[in-house]
Amino acid sequence: MSSLEIVNLHANINGTEILKGLNLNVPQGEVHAIMGPNGSGKSTLAKVMAGHEDYEVTGGDVLLNGKSLLEMEVDERSKAGLFLAFQYPAEIPGVSNANFLRAARQARLPEGEEIDAVAFYKEIYDKMDQLGMDRKFTGRSVNEGFSGGEKKRNEVLQMMMLEPAYAVLDETDSGLDIDALKIVAEGVNAMRSQDRGFLVITHYQRLLDYIVPDHVHVLNDGQIIRSGSKDLALELEEKGYDWLKEENLVKS
Amino acid sequence: MKTETKTDKSIEIDREESNFHFDVDYKHDAGRGLDEETIDFISNVKKEDQWIREFRQRALKVFNKKEMPTHWASKDLNSINFDEIRYYLSAGEAPKRSWEDVPDEMKETFERLGIPEKERKFLAGVEAQFDSEAAYSNVKDAVSEQGVIFVNSSEGLAEHADIFKKWFGKVIPTGDNKFSALNSAVFSGGSFIYVPPGVKVKHPLQAYFRINAEQFGQFERTLIIVDEGAELTYMEGCTAPKFETNTLHSAVVELVAMKNAKIQYITVQNWSANVFNLVTKRGLAHEGAEVRWIDCNIGSRLTMKYPGVIMKGEGARGEVISIALANDGQHQDTGAKMIHAADNTSSNVVSKSISVGEGRSTYRGHVHIPKHLKGCKNNTECDALLINSKSRTDTYPAVTVRGNQHSTQHEASVSQVSEEQIFYMKQRGLSEAEAMSLSVNGFVNDLVREFPMEYSVELKRLIDLEMEGSVG
Numbered sequence: 001m002s003s004l005e006i007v008n009l010h011a012n013i014n015g016t017e018i019l020k021g022l023n024l025n026v027p028q029g030e031v032h033a034i035m036g037p038n039g040s041g042k043s044t045l046a047k048v049m050a051g052h053e054d055y056e057v058t059g060g061d062v063l064l065n066g067k068s069l070l071e072m073e074v075d076e077r078s079k080a081g082l083f084l085a086f087q088y089p090a091e092i093p094g095v096s097n098a099n100f101l102r103a104a105r106q107a108r109l110p111e112g113e114e115i116d117a118v119a120f121y122k123e124i125y126d127k128m129d130q131l132g133m134d135r136k137f138t139g140r141s142v143n144e145g146f147s148g149g150e151k152k153r154n155e156v157l158q159m160m161m162l163e164p165a166y167a168v169l170d171e172t173d174s175g176l177d178i179d180a181l182k183i184v185a186e187g188v189n190a191m192r193s194q195d196r197g198f199l200v201i202t203h204y205q206r207l208l209d210y211i212v213p214d215h216v217h218v219l220n221d222g223q224i225i226r227s228g229s230k231d232l233a234l235e236l237e238e239k240g241y242d243w244l245k246e247e248n249l250v251k252s
Numbered sequence: 253m254k255t256e257t258k259t260d261k262s263i264e265i266d267r268e269e270s271n272f273h274f275d276v277d278y279k280h281d282a283g284r285g286l287d288e289e290t291i292d293f294i295s296n297v298k299k300e301d302q303w304i305r306e307f308r309q310r311a312l313k314v315f316n317k318k319e320m321p322t323h324w325a326s327k328d329l330n331s332i333n334f335d336e337i338r339y340y341l342s343a344g345e346a347p348k349r350s351w352e353d354v355p356d357e358m359k360e361t362f363e364r365l366g367i368p369e370k371e372r373k374f375l376a377g378v379e380a381q382f383d384s385e386a387a388y389s390n391v392k393d394a395v396s397e398q399g400v401i402f403v404n405s406s407e408g409l410a411e412h413a414d415i416f417k418k419w420f421g422k423v424i425p426t427g428d429n430k431f432s433a434l435n436s437a438v439f440s441g442g443s444f445i446y447v448p449p450g451v452k453v454k455h456p457l458q459a460y461f462r463i464n465a466e467q468f469g470q471f472e473r474t475l476i477i478v479d480e481g482a483e484l485t486y487m488e489g490c491t492a493p494k495f496e497t498n499t500l501h502s503a504v505v506e507l508v509a510m511k512n513a514k515i516q517y518i519t520v521q522n523w524s525a526n527v528f529n530l531v532t533k534r535g536l537a538h539e540g541a542e543v544r545w546i547d548c549n550i551g552s553r554l555t556m557k558y559p560g561v562i563m564k565g566e567g568a569r570g571e572v573i574s575i576a577l578a579n580d581g582q583h584q585d586t587g588a589k590m591i592h593a594a595d596n597t598s599s600n601v602v603s604k605s606i607s608v609g610e611g612r613s614t615y616r617g618h619v620h621i622p623k624h625l626k627g628c629k630n631n632t633e634c635d636a637l638l639i640n641s642k643s644r645t646d647t648y649p650a651v652t653v654r655g656n657q658h659s660t661q662h663e664a665s666v667s668q669v670s671e672e673q674i675f676y677m678k679q680r681g682l683s684e685a686e687a688m689s690l691s692v693n694g695f696v697n698d699l700v701r702e703f704p705m706e707y708s709v710e711l712k713r714l715i716d717l718e719m720e721g722s723v724g
Contacts, residue, residue, distance in 0.1 A: 050675075050679050051678075051679075052675055053671075053675075073678070073683075074675060074678035074679055075678045075679075075681050075682055075683050075684075077679075078678070078679050078680055078681040079681045083679075084679050086676065086679075089676065090670070090672045090673045090675070090676035090677075091673075092673055092676070092677070092690070092691060092694060093667075093694055093695065094691075094693070094694025094695050094696075094697040094698070095690050095691065095693070095694035095697075099690075100677075100680070100690070103682055103686060103690055104680040104681050104682060107680075107681040107682050107683070107686065108681055141694065158680065162680065162681070
């Protein structure tokens with residue numbers, strides 16, 4: 001049984017507090033969407049969970065299967081089962097997609113064990129077919145010269161190959177046209193299962209038409225200010241974030 | 253599963269592999285410091301002819317007269333104490349044709365470095381030098397039957413004097429620089445190779461240069477002549493144990509490619525961090541000939557090496573492909589010299605350097621195309637990769653092109669492994685060292701492909717080890 005719990009999380013960047021006591025629980029097998037206006041802390045949350053060193057955690061915890069992720073190195077968090085699909089994936093010149101994924105898979109094996117290259121290629125080709133990626137992509141350098149859509153597809157391919165317990169998708173819809181968005185969403189939906197959780201971070205409701213969440217949370221000024229069903233996303237689309245911001249002000 | 257275990261093991265051995273030495277009872281020891289008597293000692297041990305004795309003594313005078321090139325090169329050169337160095341150490345035995353006959357400690361040295369194994373697998377011949385002299389030298393029957401000569405420099409001098417004398421010191425004159433003069437005075441070991449016209453040597457010949465002794469200077473001298481239409485690939489490897497004191501390695505390598513001949517000279521050196529590596533390498537390419545230097549510099553305290561090609565005949569081609577990795581406390585000062593001396597000659601220089609931590613890389617290029625020629629081409633690319641902000645990289649490309657019937661192209665870039673790149677790779681489960689290694693291997697990937705397979709694997713492993721060590 002896996003679990004992901006974010007407990008009263010506080011985080012700074014350059015001394016400015018961005019996350020101000022964030023609480024969130026993503027049970028196994030569920031898809032949770034986090035929506036929020038620009039500057040609300042959505043991407044900060046993704047990066048803090050993954051362990052980006054620009055951010056300083058000043059309080060609270062992130063627990064994966066009851067273990068604190070914050071105690072772990074970035075690569076250990078990955079191996080523990082956390083995957084982050086980046087909003088802006090880095091380019092790695094000279095390193096082919098296939099070699100990169102092989103290295104990532106290899107890193108998950110016990111020492112002395114080596115991945116089966118034939119099975120690996122079969123698997124990567126299957127998944128690329130699913131995502132409508134040309135097989136030539138295996139030989140191209142990671143993300144180098146990729147269009148926005150190709151980069152996002154590549155993120156989903158990596159997710160499929162690494163089979164995380166929890167995946168955080170950071171603005172995966174940004175820079176995608178509707179066709180690419182559908183393909184990426186199909187890839188994510190194919191990955192949905194009883195034993196995998198998703199945290200889908202997005203500014204727009206559009207993505208949630210294709211990746212239908214079990215719960216929607218609204219992040220504002222570093223805190224979750226409202227949680228609800230998928231209908232909350234539609235309501236937000238209609239009324240805008242200001243509606244909730246105001247309501248929140250009134251409450252406090 | 254098996255393969256991975258093996259790789260891991262060989263990596264472990266590799267790191268410690270080159271860091272060991274034996275206490276050898278040297279029969280011939282020229283003692284410390286350098287004067288005329290040192291040279292007489294070497295000449296006497298080698299029972300040399302008068303002409304070469306005089307050649308050496310003249311070279312000593314040139315060496316003493318020449319200033320250290322510290323006005324343009326690193327001041328660290330002044331740390332070399334020539335009076336403390338031992339210039340000749342040998343066991344006083346001729347190189348053996350069979351590993352069985354090689355003295356135990358030397359045999360074990362080369363076994364630990366994997367030389368006999370490589371010889372069996374993919375080499376046409378091997379020369380293994382231990383300090384001043386070759387301990388082993390052998391060439392496969394099939395190759396010697398084609399008339400290929402592969403011996404050490406003393407044997408070349410004694411037994412093939414006619415060819416040797418004709419080219420020795422002609423590509424790199426004694427006075428070329430202070431260290432070529434030093435080598436000319438005290439040289440010992442190195443290869444002499446002659447490939448007869450039309451013979452294409454299928455498998456590489458390899459030399460391995462091992463420094464065993466402390467405060468020692470290794471001065472091998474290599475002369476390779478590839479006759480008309482013939483082809484040769486030669487590879488050299490170098491290692492030394494790590495000592496507190498400094499070690500000097502100062503070789504001179506001269507290549508002669510006759511009409512339409514091809515020579516490919518590959519170096520993979522992995523010196524320990526106390527070695528001053530000051531090497532002069534140059535090839536002479538006659539009409540339609542090609543000389544390629546493929547050079548990989550890892551380790552050493554200071555390396556100064558600028559392989560060159562003089563394109564003397566029409567249509568000759570020269571190439572330098574080099575990879576240099578400067579880790580903490582190291583300075584890789586490398587580059588290339590392309591001298592166009594005939595019409596329609598072309599040269600290509602691709603240099604990639606990696607600076608890690610406090611490591612420093614310098615590229616120095618010299619391309620010369622005189623006015624009276626036509627149709628000459630040069631392409632120079634030098635790319636530097638910095639691994640952190642403390643690293644330093646300098647580029648000094650000197651291109652002198654006279655006349656307007658030539659084409660030259662020069663590109664340079666400096667890039668950095670960014671924190672975002674490393675974070676991205678770590679998020680996929682790679683450790684910091686693995687991520688660095690992958691980036692560095694990616695950076696040199698296109699050049700590594702130029703190395704024969706066996707060497708590209710070794711190179712990749714050396715890079716992995718360097719990166720692992722640098723992250724700590």
